[in-house]
Amino acid sequence: MAFEFIAEQLAQQDSMHRLRQRRCIAEQSGSKLIYQGKEYLNFSSNDYLGLNQEPRINLAMQEGIDKFGASSCSSSLVTGFSYAHQVLESTICQWLNKPRCLLFNSGFSANYGVLNALASQQTQFWLDKLSHASLIDGALSGKAKVKRFLHNDYQQLERLLNNKSLSNNLIISEGVFSMDGDKADIQQLQLIAQKHKAWLYLDDAHSIGIVGNIGQGSSSESDNIDIVMATFGKAIATSGAFVACDEKLHDYLINFSRHYIYSTAISPAIAWATNKSIEVIQAEHWRREKIAELSSIFSSTLNEDIQLIPTSSSIHAIVLGNEKCALEIADILKTKGIWVTAIRPPTVPNGTSRLRITICASHNVNNIKYLAESINKAIH
Numbered sequence: 001m002a003f004e005f006i007a008e009q010l011a012q013q014d015s016m017h018r019l020r021q022r023r024c025i026a027e028q029s030g031s032k033l034i035y036q037g038k039e040y041l042n043f044s045s046n047d048y049l050g051l052n053q054e055p056r057i058n059l060a061m062q063e064g065i066d067k068f069g070a071s072s073c074s075s076s077l078v079t080g081f082s083y084a085h086q087v088l089e090s091t092i093c094q095w096l097n098k099p100r101c102l103l104f105n106s107g108f109s110a111n112y113g114v115l116n117a118l119a120s121q122q123t124q125f126w127l128d129k130l131s132h133a134s135l136i137d138g139a140l141s142g143k144a145k146v147k148r149f150l151h152n153d154y155q156q157l158e159r160l161l162n163n164k165s166l167s168n169n170l171i172i173s174e175g176v177f178s179m180d181g182d183k184a185d186i187q188q189l190q191l192i193a194q195k196h197k198a199w200l201y202l203d204d205a206h207s208i209g210i211v212g213n214i215g216q217g218s219s220s221e222s223d224n225i226d227i228v229m230a231t232f233g234k235a236i237a238t239s240g241a242f243v244a245c246d247e248k249l250h251d252y253l254i255n256f257s258r259h260y261i262y263s264t265a266i267s268p269a270i271a272w273a274t275n276k277s278i279e280v281i282q283a284e285h286w287r288r289e290k291i292a293e294l295s296s297i298f299s300s301t302l303n304e305d306i307q308l309i310p311t312s313s314s315i316h317a318i319v320l321g322n323e324k325c326a327l328e329i330a331d332i333l334k335t336k337g338i339w340v341t342a343i344r345p346p347t348v349p350n351g352t353s354r355l356r357i358t359i360c361a362s363h364n365v366n367n368i369k370y371l372a373e374s375i376n377k378a379i380h
């Protein structure tokens with residue numbers, strides 16, 4: 001029989017407690033979601049700043065539909081690039097102080113599309129061990145050499161770079177890491193890149209909106225990062241992604257990034273709404289301050305013997321070990337009306353299944369105390 005591996009691999013996933021299934025969420029707004037008629041406090045959303053369903057952004061989306069339509073109707077190089085896209089690109093350039101910016105349909109396609117376009121025979125990618133799947137797949141997609149360094153281990157990175165053999169070297173890191181919530185040291189990475197005549201690529205998916213005095217992300221922590229990518233699908237609360245860079249790379253990507261060239265441009269209505277969201281993010285500092293305040297209440301209310309990975313982001317990871325244990329604790333929390341998804345391999349390394357808790361500006365102090373106390377009771 002053809003494709004027997006499909007049934008085999010599903011059965012194997014199931015036996016390892018790794019089978020992934022979707023759940024259809026009936027409603028999702030602010031800190032709450034409704035699933036099968038029951039309301040839960042949502043601690044698994046990436047809407048860090050609480051901007052999903054924000055009336056000003058919804059209004060801009062409607063305005064965008066009225067002005068430009070829901071669809072861009074073609075790729076950017078045909079007729080898909082509109083005034084809405086141009087305005088958004090220019091907002092992002094000013095926000096991050098970068099000369100140029102390009103919009104992609106998703107963070108996955110931005111990472112893949114850029115790395116694939118840079119992957120020549122004379123290119124070597126140096127990736128942090130905890131890099132997102134899109135970075136790994138993009139790096140492996142072309143003819144480049146790929147080496148991964150231990151997570152945030154810059155001594156090892158330097159040792160490896162001392163033996164580099166190719167002329168085009170790109171160091172790749174996330175600003176805030178998606179599954180651990182800890183940060184890269186951007187200044188140090190930038191110094192290493194300069195010293196070794198490498199470029200630096202920053203995936204700011206989990207820092208954009210959160211880090212920086214106007215939410216401009218981790219690139220604010222050092223001058224002149226060569227390439228910054230971030231998705232709109234998390235704190236910005238729309239969808240799509242951008243890549244910010246210099247003029248030359250911008251022109252190169254327009255000509256050689258297959259994901260950019262051969263894909264319908266993002267919806268102009270979404271671009272218009274995203275522009276409004278970035279305006280709100282720059283102005284409303286209280287959202288970032290609230291995440292910091294609630295995060296500190298969370299860690300101080302948890303029992304001392306519960307190990308949290310240290311973080312200054314919205315993401316708080318409690319590593320529990322095996323898949324079964326993480327699923328059981330998540331199920332206990334569900335009975336208390338708390339939604340926290342158990343994250344299992346291969347998303348995280350074997351033996352590090354965890355609760356990944358996200359604290360958002362839409363939560364309040366009582367929500368956070370209830371969460372911490374429920375976790376204290378569930379893990380004993």
Ligand SMILES: Cc1ncc(COP(=O)(O)O)c(C=O)c1O
Nearest residue numbers: 106107108132178203205231233
């Ligand atoms: C670090 C990182 N990079 C890239 C992506 C992909 O972004 P998007 O969801 O827009 O495809 C994600 C999202 O899961 C992410 O966590």
